[in-house]
Amino acid sequence: MKDFLRFIVRYFITRLLISLLVIFIGVSIIFLIPRLVPGANPAEMAIRRLQMSGAYLPADSIEKMKQALLKLYGLEGSLLKQYTTFWKELLKGNLGPSFASFPTPVMTLIARSLPWTVGLLALTALISWVFGTVLGGIAGYRNKGLWVRVLEIISNAVRPIPYYILALLLLILFAYVLHWFPTGGAYQIGLTPTLSWTFVKSVVKYGFLPALSLIIIGIGAWFLNMRNLVSNITSEYFVTFAHQMGLRDSIILRSYVIRLAMPAQLTGLALQLGFIFNGTIITEIVFNYPGLGTLIYTAIMQSDYNLVMGTTLFSIVAVAFATLFVDLLLPFIDPRIQYVSG
Amino acid sequence: MRYLKWVVLVVLTIAGIIGFAEEVLPGVPRNEVIIIEDPTGRSLNPTRFNLWGGGVSSWSTGIQQLCLGALWYIDPDAGIEGEPWINLLAADAPLYNDNKTEMTVKLRKGIYWSDGVPFTADDLIFTVETLKNHPEMTWGAYMQVNVQEVKKVDDYTVVFKLVKPNGRFHTIFTVRWSACYIMPKHIFEKVEDPVAYEFYPPVGTGPYVLKSYDPNGYWFLWELRQDWERSDLGVAFGKKPGPKFVLYKGLASPEKKVMDQMAHQLDIIHDLPPEGAITLHQNNPYCVTWFDGWPWAHPDPTLPSLIMNHEQFPYNLKEVRWALTLAIDIVQVVLQSYNGCATISPIHVPPTGKDPEWYFDKIEPWLKDFTIKIGSETFKPYDPTIPTKIADAVKYAYGYKVPDDPAEIRKMVGYGWWKYSPDVAEKLLKSVGFKKEKGKWLLPDGKPWKISILCEAATRSVMTRAAAAVAEQWRKFGIDAQIEAVESSMLWTRMNYGEDKDTIYWAWCIETWGGHPDLFWFLESWHSDYYRPTGQTVVAKNPMRYKSEKIDKIIDALRQTDFFKDTDKMIDLGLEYIKTCVEDMPIIPVFSYNVFTVCDGYYWTGYPTAQDPYTDPVPNWGNTRFMFIKLQPTGRK
Numbered sequence: 001m002k003d004f005l006r007f008i009v010r011y012f013i014t015r016l017l018i019s020l021l022v023i024f025i026g027v028s029i030i031f032l033i034p035r036l037v038p039g040a041n042p043a044e045m046a047i048r049r050l051q052m053s054g055a056y057l058p059a060d061s062i063e064k065m066k067q068a069l070l071k072l073y074g075l076e077g078s079l080l081k082q083y084t085t086f087w088k089e090l091l092k093g094n095l096g097p098s099f100a101s102f103p104t105p106v107m108t109l110i111a112r113s114l115p116w117t118v119g120l121l122a123l124t125a126l127i128s129w130v131f132g133t134v135l136g137g138i139a140g141y142r143n144k145g146l147w148v149r150v151l152e153i154i155s156n157a158v159r160p161i162p163y164y165i166l167a168l169l170l171l172i173l174f175a176y177v178l179h180w181f182p183t184g185g186a187y188q189i190g191l192t193p194t195l196s197w198t199f200v201k202s203v204v205k206y207g208f209l210p211a212l213s214l215i216i217i218g219i220g221a222w223f224l225n226m227r228n229l230v231s232n233i234t235s236e237y238f239v240t241f242a243h244q245m246g247l248r249d250s251i252i253l254r255s256y257v258i259r260l261a262m263p264a265q266l267t268g269l270a271l272q273l274g275f276i277f278n279g280t281i282i283t284e285i286v287f288n289y290p291g292l293g294t295l296i297y298t299a300i301m302q303s304d305y306n307l308v309m310g311t312t313l314f315s316i317v318a319v320a321f322a323t324l325f326v327d328l329l330l331p332f333i334d335p336r337i338q339y340v341s342g
Numbered sequence: 343m344r345y346l347k348w349v350v351l352v353v354l355t356i357a358g359i360i361g362f363a364e365e366v367l368p369g370v371p372r373n374e375v376i377i378i379e380d381p382t383g384r385s386l387n388p389t390r391f392n393l394w395g396g397g398v399s400s401w402s403t404g405i406q407q408l409c410l411g412a413l414w415y416i417d418p419d420a421g422i423e424g425e426p427w428i429n430l431l432a433a434d435a436p437l438y439n440d441n442k443t444e445m446t447v448k449l450r451k452g453i454y455w456s457d458g459v460p461f462t463a464d465d466l467i468f469t470v471e472t473l474k475n476h477p478e479m480t481w482g483a484y485m486q487v488n489v490q491e492v493k494k495v496d497d498y499t500v501v502f503k504l505v506k507p508n509g510r511f512h513t514i515f516t517v518r519w520s521a522c523y524i525m526p527k528h529i530f531e532k533v534e535d536p537v538a539y540e541f542y543p544p545v546g547t548g549p550y551v552l553k554s555y556d557p558n559g560y561w562f563l564w565e566l567r568q569d570w571e572r573s574d575l576g577v578a579f580g581k582k583p584g585p586k587f588v589l590y591k592g593l594a595s596p597e598k599k600v601m602d603q604m605a606h607q608l609d610i611i612h613d614l615p616p617e618g619a620i621t622l623h624q625n626n627p628y629c630v631t632w633f634d635g636w637p638w639a640h641p642d643p644t645l646p647s648l649i650m651n652h653e654q655f656p657y658n659l660k661e662v663r664w665a666l667t668l669a670i671d672i673v674q675v676v677l678q679s680y681n682g683c684a685t686i687s688p689i690h691v692p693p694t695g696k697d698p699e700w701y702f703d704k705i706e707p708w709l710k711d712f713t714i715k716i717g718s719e720t721f722k723p724y725d726p727t728i729p730t731k732i733a734d735a736v737k738y739a740y741g742y743k744v745p746d747d748p749a750e751i752r753k754m755v756g757y758g759w760w761k762y763s764p765d766v767a768e769k770l771l772k773s774v775g776f777k778k779e780k781g782k783w784l785l786p787d788g789k790p791w792k793i794s795i796l797c798e799a800a801t802r803s804v805m806t807r808a809a810a811a812v813a814e815q816w817r818k819f820g821i822d823a824q825i826e827a828v829e830s831s832m833l834w835t836r837m838n839y840g841e842d843k844d845t846i847y848w849a850w851c852i853e854t855w856g857g858h859p860d861l862f863w864f865l866e867s868w869h870s871d872y873y874r875p876t877g878q879t880v881v882a883k884n885p886m887r888y889k890s891e892k893i894d895k896i897i898d899a900l901r902q903t904d905f906f907k908d909t910d911k912m913i914d915l916g917l918e919y920i921k922t923c924v925e926d927m928p929i930i931p932v933f934s935y936n937v938f939t940v941c942d943g944y945y946w947t948g949y950p951t952a953q954d955p956y957t958d959p960v961p962n963w964g965n966t967r968f969m970f971i972k973l974q975p976t977g978r979k
Binding site: 038040041044045046048049050051058059060061062063064065067068069071072098099100101102103104108109112113116168171172176183184185186188189190191192193284285286288290294295298301302303 | 367368369370383384386387390395396397398399476477478480482483484486487488514537538554556557558559560561563589592593594595597598601602605607829830831834835838839841866867869872879881882
């Protein structure tokens with residue numbers, strides 16, 4: 001109990017404070033950057049969007065409209081005033097309105113895209129990680145055999161293919177040639193999102209190809225990484241010694257090899273899960289799949305400060321906490337890692 | 343993009359054999375729905391249809407094409423009944439008093455909103471008064487600046503009292519791509535905040551109503567009103583639109599658009615890279631393009647140009663601007679950017695719609711005689727044979743079938759351009775102190791002359807390619823020229839501030855009606871009254887920060903003309919503007935914005951083409967509304 005309390009006070013709280021500091025600094029940076037970029041004025045961007053799309057805005061009204069929009073967006077005060085207001089609202093859970101989609105709240109836009117991104121990317125990241133890690137671990141340990149060679153060849157062949165091309169090939173084959181899966185979207189056009197079996201079936205069917213493309217790319221990377229890690233560990237003296245001690249292969253693999261290879265794989269997984277909040281814009285474009293990727297891209301392109309902050313805020317928090325989680329977890333897995341307070 | 347042809351060929355071979363039978367909409371026969379690309383892709387806020395309040399992600403979901411109506415339309419091409427000016431919600435053209443301080447509008451009788459309420463003068467007055475009270479709304483500032491009072495004479499007559507004489511006031515209500523649409527008073531009068539109001543479901547005077555939409559913003563399905571006869575199109579033309587359903591669908595990948603259309607699952611593609619459109623034309627027997635063959639594309643009344651900030655040395659010098667023009671081989675630019683499918687313009691008006699008749703035919707004799715003086719030497723830079731040269735090059739390079747008749751070729755790719763004359767360009771530069779050493783140009787102060795052409799990246803690949811072609815030619819001429827390809831919003835932001843050193847922008851600031859000769863629409867903001875120095879964002883369309891007394895006088899004179907009666911005078915003033923621009927070359931005009939809108943004739947027929955140019959087929963234009971009464975099913979199931 002005493003050790004646990006010491007761990008909480010000396011290690012956990014310190015690490016938690018560091019994570020909070022990282023979040024504070026990260027959020028402050030994303031507050032400042034768009035405001036310091038020359039020409040990234042949301043009111044001017046709004047007017048320009050209208051003009052670029054062909055809407056007629058006569059010259060004598062443009063300046064008046066700009067001032068009115070700045071007032072509407074709440075961007076009239078000093079930077080410091082905007083910054084303090086931003087933190088006050090953020091702590092209340094309010095990220096403000098999107099400027100490009102004014103007055104739609106940023107949280108509404110994120111809430112529409114987040115489930116699709118998290119659903120697709122979290123699932124595919126976990127599936128890829130589990131299969132890649134298990135297969136890579138076995139392949140690295142039993143470095144012979146036909147199936148190991150086949151897996152290596154496939155992984156090495158898939159890895160250099162640009163993701164866009166791979167996704168397009170899957171789409172052509174399964175959607176346009178074989179007609180097994182739809183050509184795009186998140187579910188059948190005309191369906192209303194409900195928790196009905198018809199809708200769920202449609203979501204699974206429409207999500208299959210995007211998921212497959214991500215899993216194929218993901219498994220290959222995890223497989224090769226794990227195989228290399230395990231291959232290196234198996235050549236260590238302590239593994240040779242374990243063999244000479246006459247320990248069973250399964251014990252050596254589980255307790256001596258995999259256990260030591262896991263920290264790197266787990267760290268990678270945690271970071272990947274943290275980064276899923278960035279979305280995957282290519283998947284969204286190829287498969288017409290809704291998600292945070294197009295949201296972030298649009299936000300940046302339209303100088304939509306609030307939407308940029310909203311979307312990156314999720315990513316900053318997720319990566320900071322994923323790192324914290326890994327830091328707390330690793331000592332349980334790898335005996336060489338100890339808790340030491342900052 | 344280089345994978346595109348390969349991908350398409352694989353699909354064509356296999357999918358062509360197997361066939362395609364995916365149901366697009368459950369319960370809706372495919373031959374009752376027309377599927378149209380929304381070029382915006384994904385609408386982030388799909389329930390927001392309040393175009394007046396702003397913040398609408400896409401205007402190309404059907405909201406301005408099928409639902410909301412405007413008083414007037416000017417078609418960029420011939421117009422649905424052979425007349426580009428179209429009275430839709432208005433019964434007639436606007437009537438101004440003599441000093442242009444009052445505008446009277448007569449409205450059509452018998453039009454009903456899609457929820458059954460009659461459309462009357464109250465709607466127009468409410469729209470104007472609401473906008474006037476909210477300068478943050480899309481056309482609000484304009485109403486505040488221009489409208490003193492709007493009053494009802496009767497249910498179908500409205501009089502505007504203007505703050506100052508303005509014979510162009512009606513253009514705010516006249517669709518060229520879009521315009522100020524009319525609000526349903528009975529909906530908005532119950533709303534506390536007209537800016538925040540989503541306007542969902544939208545209620546319009548158009549012939550379609552929103553049936554369903556994707557909460558993720560990828561598609562919008564519209565259904566023909568049962569009472570379509572009481573819609574604006576029904577009352578104005580009395581013809582039933584062909585499609586029972588219209589599906590606007592966002593698609594971002596050009597490869598996917600091609601594959602969808604090959605499978606007859608996408609009826610109208612908004613735009614494609616040239617090779618995508620040409621592949622479709624060659625492989626889909628039902629393919630319909632503006633020209634049925636080279637150069638395929640529809641020329642929009644927009645003029646991509648090389649835009650130089652006159653406040654950045656050496657672009658303040660007319661000789662430099664002209665030297666850069668003469669160092670361009672336009673035939674190569676057209677080949678490398680548009681696969682030979684561009685419509686070139688030597689003058690500062692796009693060669694589209696009826697502009698060739700109004701301006702190009704009239705100015706060409708003057709162009710042929712136009713002379714540049716370099717010291718004691720003279721040079722006639724205009725080359726009317728360039729269209730034929732392009733046709734020959736296209737035939738040789740790509741094997742496309744091109745007409746033999748030079749007159750036909752001119753209709754397809756424009757009238758002519760400036761001679762490729764690096765020797766004359768050299769003399770012009772030397773006349774203002776430039777030096778050439780070891781084949782490289784030095785500025786008068788001895789520093790190397792560098793140019794970066796800032797252009798759009800992947801979103802408009804033809805523009806990137808065109809900029810690369812020009813940079814290559816300028817390098818050949820001895821200038822250290824490169825391109826910088828950026829996202830669209832970055833290009834326009836940076837151009838509008840104009841602070842980039844050594845930079846020339848590949849963009850546009852000249853857009854015409856196409857169906858009306860008045861140039862005031864885009865030219866107004868070139869007036870020195872609206873000039874802003876470098877570092878301040880430009881007002882509207884003068885990113886080159888051009889100041890000319892002659893142009894000011896032309897704009898002032900245009901302001902005095904009657905939009906409906908003084909056609910000849912407007913054209914004369916337009917010709918004066920063209921002459922001034924040719925002499926000064928404030929920007930280098932290149933070609934019109936050609937859009938490869940590709941239609942599939944498998945399920946639908948009646949698309950606009952160069953043979954039947956009743957409207958612009960480019961589906962994000964509000965003007966495409968008129969297409970729906972021409973579109974009819976082919977009978978295929």
